[in-house]
Amino acid sequence: MPHIPLPDHLPGITGLLEYRLDTAMPIRNLTQILLRGESTLTQGERELIATVVSHGNQCRFCTTAHTAAADLLLGDHTTSEAVKNDPSQAPVSEKMKILLQIARLVQQSGKKVTTGIIEQAKAAGATDIEIHDTVLIASLFCLYNKYVDGLASVTPTDPAFYQRLGDRIVHHGYTRMPQGYDHLKTS
Structure with a gap:
């Protein structure tokens, strides 16, 4: 049971964001920029970063939601599972393996991100902006995970539920739906 009254028809982060629209707007906008904006990382790769961080934080809602989105964007159900279990063995590029490792380090503590791992990422072809965005996405999802839990x-x-949510994330993004969410009420 939530610690504060939230809309029954909006579980997870959506109910929290609807609870306080003024604080939700900048968070949603930042998420939209980072996960759906222009980037040399694919949307699927960015969803994998959200997935691995949420999984590391043991946030079941966020892990399941972003796994569903990553699966849709990547067109398979095995990559996100491999990333959650062992990113170093996942079927992603060497650059992505290191970026996922950086994301996991951020999830534990930003101070765990060392010059050495950044050099490895650059040697694998990661750009400064990809490194920046990986750290920021990881940080943002730490916020989300702590907010939800x-x-x-x-x-x-x-x-x-998560298949529908994943579809909504993929096709609508992270901004608030123009009509709100009353259409999701079941009663």
């Missing part, structure tokens, strides 16, 4: 937001168990 810190207020005990509802975490659905039905896999179909």
Whole structure:
């Protein structure tokens, strides 16, 4: 049960963002820029960063939601699972393996990101902006994970919910839907 009253029809982060629209807007806008804006990292790769950080933080809602989005964007269900289990063995580029390692380090503590790992990323072809965005996405998802779990937001168990949410993330992005979310009410 959530620690504060939240809309019953909006589990997870959506209910929290709807609870306070003024604080939600800049968070949503930053997320939209980082995960859907122009980048040399694909949208699927950026969703993998969100997935690996959320998984490391043991945030079931965010892990499941971003796994679903990554799976849709990548067109498979194995890459995100491999990334969650061992990014160094995942079927992604060497550059992406190191960026995922950086994301996992940020998830533990920003101070764990060393000059050595940054040099490895650059040697693997990562640009400064890709490194920047990886660290910022990882940091943002640490915020999201703590927000969702810190207020005990509802975490659905039905896999179909996450498939619908993943589809909404992929096709609509992270900005607030223009019509709001009343259409998601089931009663």
